[in-house]
């Protein structure tokens with residue numbers, strides 16, 4: 001009895017000691033809290049993005065049909081956002097500074113079981129990050145495309161990524177119209193872009 005008490009007391013002491021020990025600052029750890037860059041201005045891949053908030057998966061993406069034809073197969077696009085930015089969006093209907101949205105493209109693979117067939121997600125084919133860093137980028141946002149490395153150079157602002165997102169994204173250059181949990185929030189907080197509101201008006205059936 002006495003030794004059991006001692007053991008559990010020891011365990012408690014150990015637990016308290018562990019909890020109160022500050023975590024060592026590991027240079028390789030990328031935090032959730034915001035974008036991190038290398039000395040030569042490349043974005044570090046937020047490696048834990050799979051622990052972030054899931055926004056949507058698009059199949060047969062409309063954003064890049066030509067590329068899809070070239071690859072000869074379909075792709076699923078999974079979209080994640082860092083939890084801090086998600087929480088702020090729920091409060092305000094728009095993105096705070098240091099938002100990071102990850103776009104993960106996965107190859108669609110056909111499978112069958114009991115004479116039924118379907119498509120599931122296979123390997124990663126593309127990984128892009130959309131970052132809001134107001135002090136760093138003149139346009140507030142920047143895109144980075146990862147090609148198997150853990151760092152990526154910024155995509156030049158002349159690329160079509162910027163013009164399509166700015167013109168067509170429903171909230172602050174992002175495609176909130178396709179993220180089903182976010183669109184109602186943006187609608188009720190009245191943060192939809194003027195261009196997107198006009199697009200809805202144009203698409204609305206004429207009733208007389």
Ligand code: HEC
Nearest residue numbers: 058061062063077101103128129130143160161164174175
């Ligand atoms: C013709 C319009 C268009 C172009 C060009 C385009 N996108 Fe997108 N993008 C979309 C749409 C639509 C979505 C919503 C998700 C989907 O449909 O797959 C999206 C979503 C994203 C997202 C998820 C976060 C967000 O902003 O909503 C990222 C990241 C992204 N695109 C990166 C890029 C990059 C990098 C490029 C350029 C290489 C690019 N996009 C070019 C239309 C476009």
